[in-house]
Amino acid sequence: MTDRSIELEVLRYNPETDSEPYWQRYSVPHHHEWVVLDALNHIKENIDPTLNYRWSCHMAVCGSCGMMINGSPKLACKSFMRDYENLIRVEPLAHFPIERDLVTGMDDFVSKLARVKPYLIPKQDKPVEEGEYRQTPAELKRYKQYSMCINCMICYSACPEYGLIPKFLGPAAITLAHRYNLDSRDGGREQRQEEVASGEGVWECTFVGACSEACPKHVDPAGALQQVKIASTIDWFKEQLSSWLK
Amino acid sequence: MAKSNKPIVWGPFAAGGTVTAFVTPVLILLTLLAALGHVPDGLTYEGMHGFASHWLAKLAIFAVITLSLWSSAHRLRSTFFDFGLRRDKQIATIVYFMAIIGALASLMFLYCI
Amino acid sequence: METIQADIAIIGAGGAGLRAAIAAAEADPHLTIALVSKVYPMRSHTCAAEGGAAGAVKADDSLEHHFNDTVGGGDWLSDQDAVEYFVKEAPRELVQLEHWGCPWNREPDGSVAVRPFGGMEIKRTWFAADKSGFHILHTLYQTSLKYPSIKFYDEFYATDLLVDDGHCRGLTAIEMRSGRMYQFRARAVIIAGGGAGRMFPFSTNGSIKTGDGMALAYRAGVPLKDMEFVQYHPTGLPNTGILLTEGCRGEGGILVNAHGRRYLQDYGLGPETAVGKLVLKTMELGPRDRLSQAFWHEQQKGNTIPTPWGDCVYLDMRHLGEKLIDERLPFVRELATSYLGVDPVKDMVPIRPVVHYMMGGIHTDIRAATPLGGLFAAGECACVSINGANRLGSNSLTELLVFGRRAALSAIEHLNSDAQAGNDAALSAQAQAAQDRIRALFMRPVGTESISGLRREMMDTMELNAGIYRTEKGLAEAAMKLAELRRRYAAGVSLHDKTNVYNTDLLQALELGSMLDCAEALVLSGLARKESRGAHQRLDFTGRDDMNYLKHSLAYYHPSEPPRIDYCKVVVTKSQPGVRNYSGDKK
Amino acid sequence: MAKVNSKPYQREISNTRWYWRNETYMRYIARELTCVFIGIYTVVLLVGIWRLSQGQVAYETFLQALRSPMSIVFHLVALAFSVYHSVTWFNLTPKALPIQIGEQFVADRVIIGAHYLGWAVVSVVFIFLAGVF
């Protein structure tokens, strides 16, 4: 099914030998159903074993293979070669430090994720023996979309504010906090707000919306962040009001 | 980390953004008509004066002007940042200050009508 | 070499590893837990699981039913004491996950919803749409962030176990981002390294499922149990091997051949049931081994549809309707639409069987303990065995939880009993040897054996000779081939990339080593098992032979020769081997 | 494997030109720039109120000033930008304020549509009040 070949330009960087990244060009066969990841695997197996990148699932669920493809952050395993012209440029995810080739540093995201307490902080503790918490399908649906995040960090790469302000907690972390805040079983919002509603939290977002456009899982972080802003604003005015009334 | 006081500036911004979204285009359209020489009845001196004399109208005008100045100021602040001007504190002080001056001025003018 | 001290070291941060870490952290906050994983936890392949996790909670269900389905599904090769423990713990674990926030699908009254899966008498699969594994993994990962005593060593590739005086006392691992080797000293080690499906070319498994965990234990002298049992999942996308969950059939999808005819009734899974009317444990709701075998027969008869990616049959879900598909199988729709260009709402989806799961693995007992002191194992890399000769769909996710936790508790018991630090000098020498071995790989000039070449040969052999149906001749050829590949690997494999930082050339070389070891254990165990049982089907020994083979195979590693195959007893408590009956007339 | 020299490479982002990078960013900047026009226009209104408070003559000079070509051009540009603001604002509302009724969320287009409808009503009422007809 190879009809033609296609040029792949990959940004390479090896900290041990290069002072800065450079482009390297590979010629790969074009298959109709190939994704960019297949092309990279083809290169790794047949042309250049020194090319490095992350991947695992090949089904857009593990979140490993985020990279810039022709300037936009994408999952390589979900970007079909057929959707591109004859030259595809592949770079590491923007805004993150390049560890090597297409591999970028994850530390920042992982520590931010931990900071927003992305776990259920139950309203009331309930022993496991007493069975599940009740949650209606409507209550489930309320937060479900925001629980679909695969931590691929594509939204961070898409968000210019994160690029400009690296301290910004960023779309995915705040969205995950919001996911738990919306959960009918949860009572931990107050604790999460310490980070989420801080200056480096949701308030660095200017609603560019690029995060949601880029998100491969349709999580809609931009929406989540605006909801968080509205809720935090209501909180703030309530707090002020109640302290005046005292 | 402490929670931010951003809501105090963001709340009016969001309100202003909503108000301007609803009313600014039509207002521009009306003054555009005037600019083109077809002053609508309501925009003549008599029309406007009569309208703006009512306290409810004053309130509405005040609200529209204040909120839209505020939301413009707030957006301008982040736009400056986006254009690479990073002295956020100073810029914020200036733009919000200007919006407040505008609001106070409108209050005064309306009082005088 | 830097040394990292921990009380418990866990290799693998998938479902099993994370569950173990949390259990240990909860049991005793003073313990230091080192969670070593070659990928960031949320990348682990548990995220790919779609269908759900089994646990008997509903009023019409019982532990007894779950037990019987599991043991029968496993063709009586399961250890029944382990299955009993498993079914008893299962509901508790699933509720626990619910308490941690897992977004299980719900009934209108707010209780957890269950769906049917293959081989089940009663429906009991808890599910979170068709991303159950994803939600389980992320719930566990996010929950694990709560515990300061869990230390994450992400993107650390474990290379060797450190063993002294018959006790496992740590491991060595390479930090990918620096290429540096560390030794981890721990009083107990838990392996949760996942499966090994990547030995085969056509698999639902992610690239990380290379059997490292199994190989680590195997090389340290722990036998691999029941390795010949490889599960083929009947419904994979033909071009990529991407799985369409058994939930497709659980929700009512049917299989039809080239003539538009359902065919499972011809293979002991009938009588044919009405489309849209689910009858549990028959037709499409039969177990995976039977369905995959039925495909093979249809293929022999020429009833399959030729496609550019091989012969297929159709999975037809059109009658389920868009609403149900979007609510319960949205991911399936997304996958089929984007990767194959076929929308299950409107079209029949071509599918074929695909390598999915390893029933076999590290020999553990019901406590998740291996024969090596201080070493425990859980998850897909382990073989307890509850899955016997064929795992029932949705038992694995539950197994991760039940035995992940169990492994942690056993490890703590071990700490409290006699666990010592071991002989420092001896352990350091071992770590040094491990490092030297890897350094030698770097020193070797670029030779004739390429990693991808050897890997390809291994995969082709496995596909050809160790697939759904096997023969003496095929397995013997595979055994020879694998011995040759192992030899060539040992003598000639070399690295193109001789730098340190994030060297995936090195990673792939090491992973290939693991796969070759596992593959050889698999093929030799298969060669020795002269019967057909569950997922191990021999064309030359078509019947099940309880007289001679109602026993677990154990493969023992040898550095340069094929493994020695031995056996151990299957624990039978209350269910005597019987006939696996998936015809609708069982009642 | 002895000497390790790991230094991740940090790419620079242009602080002042980043928004040329793609269309989404340009659309965003265009949206943000609406504030300049809306802001200036509000100042025009403010001046109008001021002149109004000064009496008929002053107000009429103001109306006269509006008729300059500069003002007409400004009005046209400002109109375009303010409409752009309204459209972007309304289109994003369902993200910020989703409404769940029972299990289902109200469809985005319903929320957006309701806003457009409201916008039309407000505009017609204004035009009517202003006595255009």
Ligand SMILES: Cc1cc2nc3c(=O)[nH]c(=O)nc-3n(C[C@H](O)[C@H](O)[C@H](O)COP(=O)(O)OP(=O)(O)OC[C@H]3O[C@@H](n4cnc5c(N)ncnc54)[C@H](O)[C@@H]3O)c2cc1C
């Ligand atoms: C597509 C698919 C769908 C499935 N659907 C279902 C289902 O619906 N229901 C069900 O019950 N089961 C299902 N299964 C099976 C089940 O998902 C897996 O068996 C299970 O997730 C394995 O979990 P694990 O924790 O053992 O391993 P994994 O999640 O694979 O994790 C392995 C971990 O080990 C680490 N590791 C491996 N080697 C090393 C090393 N050398 N050094 C350091 N770390 C290492 C990895 O980094 C990873 O963290 C499915 C499987 C697949 C592939």
Ligand code: SF4
């Ligand atoms: S929100 Fe979307 S883009 Fe961002 S990390 Fe999650 S899945 Fe990726």
Ligand code: F3S
């Ligand atoms: S792109 Fe960035 S600015 Fe906000 S809406 Fe998304 S996080």
Ligand code: FES
């Ligand atoms: S490889 Fe898993 S998301 Fe692309």
